[in-house]
Amino acid sequence: MAISELLSSVLATGIFSLPLGLNQPNLPGTEIKVGTPARKGWVIYTVRPGDTLSQIASRYRVDARAIIYSSGLQNAVLRPGQELRIPLVEETNDEIRLPPGVRAYVVRSGDTVESIARRFDLTILGLVSANPGLQSLDRLDVGSTLYIPTGEPGLLLQLRKGETIHDLAQRFGLSVNEVAKANGLDSPTDVRAGDLILLPRVQARATYQRLLQIQEAERKAREEEARRLAEQRRKQEEARQKQLAEQRRLQAQSRARLQQQTQSQPRLRPANAVVAAAGYRWPISNFTITTYFGRRGVFQRFHTGIDLAAPIGTPIYAARAGQVDTAGWSRYGYGLHVIINHGGAQETLYAHMSRIVVRPGQWVDRGDLIGYVGSTGWSTGPHLHFEVRVGGVARNPLAYLP
Numbered sequence: 001m002a003i004s005e006l007l008s009s010v011l012a013t014g015i016f017s018l019p020l021g022l023n024q025p026n027l028p029g030t031e032i033k034v035g036t037p038a039r040k041g042w043v044i045y046t047v048r049p050g051d052t053l054s055q056i057a058s059r060y061r062v063d064a065r066a067i068i069y070s071s072g073l074q075n076a077v078l079r080p081g082q083e084l085r086i087p088l089v090e091e092t093n094d095e096i097r098l099p100p101g102v103r104a105y106v107v108r109s110g111d112t113v114e115s116i117a118r119r120f121d122l123t124i125l126g127l128v129s130a131n132p133g134l135q136s137l138d139r140l141d142v143g144s145t146l147y148i149p150t151g152e153p154g155l156l157l158q159l160r161k162g163e164t165i166h167d168l169a170q171r172f173g174l175s176v177n178e179v180a181k182a183n184g185l186d187s188p189t190d191v192r193a194g195d196l197i198l199l200p201r202v203q204a205r206a207t208y209q210r211l212l213q214i215q216e217a218e219r220k221a222r223e224e225e226a227r228r229l230a231e232q233r234r235k236q237e238e239a240r241q242k243q244l245a246e247q248r249r250l251q252a253q254s255r256a257r258l259q260q261q262t263q264s265q266p267r268l269r270p271a272n273a274v275v276a277a278a279g280y281r282w283p284i285s286n287f288t289i290t291t292y293f294g295r296r297g298v299f300q301r302f303h304t305g306i307d308l309a310a311p312i313g314t315p316i317y318a319a320r321a322g323q324v325d326t327a328g329w330s331r332y333g334y335g336l337h338v339i340i341n342h343g344g345a346q347e348t349l350y351a352h353m354s355r356i357v358v359r360p361g362q363w364v365d366r367g368d369l370i371g372y373v374g375s376t377g378w379s380t381g382p383h384l385h386f387e388v389r390v391g392g393v394a395r396n397p398l399a400y401l402p
Contacts, residue, residue: 013123042070043086047078054106054143060086064143076142096158097195100184102130102153107140120148127210128205130156137215142238147196155202161193172202175345251361258323258343280319280400281366283350283386284310284373290383293396305387306392312354314373318364319348319386319401327356334385335377338370345392351385352376 045056053076057064068076070085078084098104105116113134117127128134130147132155140146147156157168165188169179180188182200191197291307321343330337334351338358341347354374358364375382388397 041088045084045086047080047082049080051078057143065141077372084282099198101149103148103150105146105148107142111138111140125203125208126153128208132204132207137211142236152200154198154200155204155263156196156198158194159191159195159197168197172199253325281314283319284308284314284384305385306387306397307383310373310384312374315369316350316371318368318370324358324360324362327358327360333378347389349387352379
């Protein structure tokens with residue numbers, strides 16, 4: 001057996017067997033007990049699913065904050081497979097003494113100073129007095145320990161090396177008997193450095209005021225950050241609105257140019273409606289008109305266009321040149337649809353498409369492909385619903401088609 005393996009066995013179990021060849025008078029297999037090695041250094045621990053920092057700290061009997069510091073963690077959140085450095089200290093049989101009216105509480109996720117004080121029927125000042133080392137009233141480290149006075153409240157201090165009960169009593173204006181009684185001591189000398197001593201009726205007001213100032217500063221910092229983010233969002237919204245306004249301005253200019261171009265064309269006599277229809281063409285070929293413009297029945301809605309039945313995928317063409325005003329999904333039952341502005345307050349609408357191949361703002365000429373027949377929206381079968389609108393009012397398309 002190698003020396004390193006032998007040492008590993010000692011450190012792991014405290015018992016090892018002497019193998020042959022080590023020039024020992026004992027027979028092979030003789031067991032020699034050695035003392036438990038000092039717990040100094042680190043244990044490298046790999047986090048497993050379900051592990052929490054408080055559980056690991058309790059298992060190794062160390063403070064969770066020591067694991068965070070030694071492992072370089074930013075917070076108490078663990079990931080499976082993560083390696084932790086767990087500091088080990090010399091074990092002794094002596095434990096820090098707690099006064100009889102004080103219990104230790106391990107902070108859990110979601111705990112706050114206020115919630116813990118409320119749970120144990122304490123004032124926040126009372127909880128701070130029992131834990132004068134608190135750094136914040138709003139933040140607690142999960143796995144850290146707080147001390148809870150269950151009997152008489154007071155200031156809880158750790159006895160320093162060379163300090164006595166008499167020293168503490170004199171510093172805080174108490175009698176030695178009062179301090180001894182509050183801590184369940186038969187004799188003022190029954191304590192040692194590191195013991196926690198309860199000083200009855202003493203409150204850590206200065207510490208509490210300092211924590212309140214820290215809390216107020218942190219609150220103002222949060223409010224300032226919230227104001228900064230709100231201002232940032234406001235500026236972003238202003239920039240977006242300016243961009244939308246510019247887009248609307250450009251679209252208005254395009255419509256105005258289109259209207260001017262239309263108005264510059266020779267006017268047709270009203271009586272020549274058939275000739276005027278030459279500006280339009282049928283939007284699809286090889287179709288059947290299944291519904292005409294107008295009222296369809298007593299209990300049916302007024303039909304604002306004509307329905308041209310054709311197979312799904314039949315090409316749909318622009319009935320007249322113009323600018324695409326809308327291309328997308330309709331909230332009013334048209335499904336995928338396109339609206340083209342032809343100027344002169346004239347528009348055409350193409351509804352229930354299966355696919356659209358144009359986009360808003362695009363210019364299309366008479367006969368350009370704009371999409372394909374479908375059955376989207378409020379439709380009972382594949383067809384094109386075609387409308388002609390003048391000044392926003394639906395007109396009979398047959399009066400405009402050749």
